[in-house]
Amino acid sequence: MSLLRIEGLSKVFGGIHAIKDLSFGIREGTIHSVIGPNGAGKTTLFNLITGVYTPTVGRILLEERDISAIAPFRLARLGVSRTFQNLQICQNMSALENVMMGRHLHLDSRFLPAMLRLPGIVRGDRACRDKAAELMAFVGLESYLDADADSMPYGALKRLEIARALAAEPRLLLLDEPAAGLNPRETAQIDQLIQKVASTGMTIMLVEHDMKLVMGISDHILVLDYGKKLAEGTAEEIRNNPDVIAAYLGG
Numbered sequence: 321m322s323l324l325r326i327e328g329l330s331k332v333f334g335g336i337h338a339i340k341d342l343s344f345g346i347r348e349g350t351i352h353s354v355i356g357p358n359g360a361g362k363t364t365l366f367n368l369i370t371g372v373y374t375p376t377v378g379r380i381l382l383e384e385r386d387i388s389a390i391a392p393f394r395l396a397r398l399g400v401s402r403t404f405q406n407l408q409i410c411q412n413m414s415a416l417e418n419v420m421m422g423r424h425l426h427l428d429s430r431f432l433p434a435m436l437r438l439p440g441i442v443r444g445d446r447a448c449r450d451k452a453a454e455l456m457a458f459v460g461l462e463s464y465l466d467a468d469a470d471s472m473p474y475g476a477l478k479r480l481e482i483a484r485a486l487a488a489e490p491r492l493l494l495l496d497e498p499a500a501g502l503n504p505r506e507t508a509q510i511d512q513l514i515q516k517v518a519s520t521g522m523t524i525m526l527v528e529h530d531m532k533l534v535m536g537i538s539d540h541i542l543v544l545d546y547g548k549k550l551a552e553g554t555a556e557e558i559r560n561n562p563d564v565i566a567a568y569l570g571g
């Protein structure tokens with residue numbers, strides 16, 4: 321059964337169709353990757369699924385619920401969490417506090433501004449702190465528990481973002497280019513971490529340019545080209561698809 325279903329989705333910016341008449345489903349407990357050249361519409365798709373944009377046409381269904389016009393903080397409570405292509409870390413907080421922020425997405429949004437002004441409130445919540453520490457260990461960042469976020473290496477911050485997204489206890493985790501800017505050792509760590517998260521039963525949607533990573537871990541791959549579905553299938557099917565080879569893999 322599909323956890324997420326996209327039906328006839330389009331997003332138009334001015335005259336540009338960033339997403340065009342796109343339909344597909346994501347089965348629960350799978351790693352579903354989205355690939356395509358720069359400008360193919362991958363991040364726009366994530367922004368539509370997470371409520372940053374509303375569709376021009378079409379529907380997004382989480383199980384049977386239409387989430388097309390739901391605000392991002394509400395979607396987080398419904399179980400949709402994400403990381404970002406460009407890191408969205410609070411640099412003036414500690415690593416642990418950044419992860420704790422993820423848990424507080426479950427709070428009423430009216431409390432969030434106050435919480436941001438008074439990080440002491442976050443620090444005082446023992447259960448939240450323990451869970452955040454557990455997640456930092458899960459992503460391999462136990463040695464950074466008390467570190468200031470702005471003192472951490474880039475590769476560690478990419479994993480910190482994943483810990484923060486997991487802190488909201490999502491049902492669907494969207495990872496936007498988790499390996500971008502990482503060296504081969506850090507990429508291998510991210511590869512292992514994504515597989516570790518998947519082994520908990522999490523449904524993962526992955527946008528990534530690193531083809532070795534994508535081909536190695538994906539249950540299903542969707543190929544976008546100019547906002548449209550060019551192909552979808554297993555890594556093997558995508559590797560051998562003549563349209564993909566011609567349009568994307570460059571022969």
Ligand code: ATP
Nearest residue numbers: 333336337338356357358359360361362363364365
């Ligand atoms: P990349 O791999 O470079 O991140 P992408 O596949 O994520 O690319 P998008 O960023 O989704 O592609 O962009 C798809 C198209 O939509 C591009 O032509 C882009 O210029 C356009 N676009 C995206 N966001 C906006 C916006 N807010 N306003 C206008 N055009 C936009």
